Amino acid sequence: MIKAVFLDIDGTLLDFEACVEESMRLGLIERGIDYNPEMLDTFHRINNGLWHDLEQGKLTFEKLLEIRWATVFTELGIDLDGPEFEKYFRARLHESAIPMAGAYEMLEYLSGKYRLFAASNGPHEQQTERLRKADMLKYFEEVFTSGKIGAEKPGSEFFTYCFDKVTDIKPEESVMLGDSLTSDMKGGNAFGMKTVWLNPNGKEKPEWVDFEIKSLDEIKNII
Numbered sequence: 639m640i641k642a643v644f645l646d647i648d649g650t651l652l653d654f655e656a657c658v659e660e661s662m663r664l665g666l667i668e669r670g671i672d673y674n675p676e677m678l679d680t681f682h683r684i685n686n687g688l689w690h691d692l693e694q695g696k697l698t699f700e701k702l703l704e705i706r707w708a709t710v711f712t713e714l715g716i717d718l719d720g721p722e723f724e725k726y727f728r729a730r731l732h733e734s735a736i737p738m739a740g741a742y743e744m745l746e747y748l749s750g751k752y753r754l755f756a757a758s759n760g761p762h763e764q765q766t767e768r769l770r771k772a773d774m775l776k777y778f779e780e781v782f783t784s785g786k787i788g789a790e791k792p793g794s795e796f797f798t799y800c801f802d803k804v805t806d807i808k809p810e811e812s813v814m815l816g817d818s819l820t821s822d823m824k825g826g827n828a829f830g831m832k833t834v835w836l837n838p839n840g841k842e843k844p845e846w847v848d849f850e851i852k853s854l855d856e857i858k859n860i861i
């Protein structure tokens with residue numbers, strides 16, 4: 639019997655993509671630059687490339703933050719201070735809390751039936767604050783973050799910490815709901831939780847994932 643649901647935050651409850659877009663758009667407008675959506679594509683291309691280099695060990699996180707916006711602005715031919723914009727961008731993202739479609743309805747529904755926990759890879763204060771801002775914090779018994787735990791999903795350390803705290807619920811009595819196969823689904827599955835994958839783009843579901851939903855309102859059909 640399912641007793642608890644663990645929910646990922648970004649891309650599941652909060653629309654991180656929309657937060658990035660909003661932060662970039664408003665930041666440029668505030669600095670007198672006309673914004674167009676292709677600029678966002680340029681940011682993503684450069685950002686993805688830098689994260690790739692970081693994952694390969696070719697770049698430190700500090701260096702990434704130092705050069706990210708400077709690289710974007712050079713490519714776009716915009717005369718702005720990259721490191722200054724980075725500072726602004728991160729501060730704004732820190733506060734940005736745009737809900738995913740159907741998130742409130744799903745939380746209302748789930749909170750009537752199960753105990754709810756947030757489970758997120760991210761800084762603790764930032765993620766808690768964003769949930770508060772979105773008026774979602776009230777649904778959660780506890781917010782588990784990699785920032786606080788010191789280990790990230792899908793690592794078993796992350797989930798061990800959670801279930802050491804929630805001693806009266808077993809992993810097999812809980813669901814991990816999230817949009818990431820590599821962190822949410824892999825981690826939850828390896829720890830013996832039931833997994834529900836938010837898969838809005840209809841990618842192929844690996845057979846080891848228990849359930850998939852295209853949008854949050856479909857959760858009612860599963861649990």
Ligand SMILES: [Mg+2]
Pocket residue numbers: 646647648649650816817818
């Ligand atoms: Mg996510």
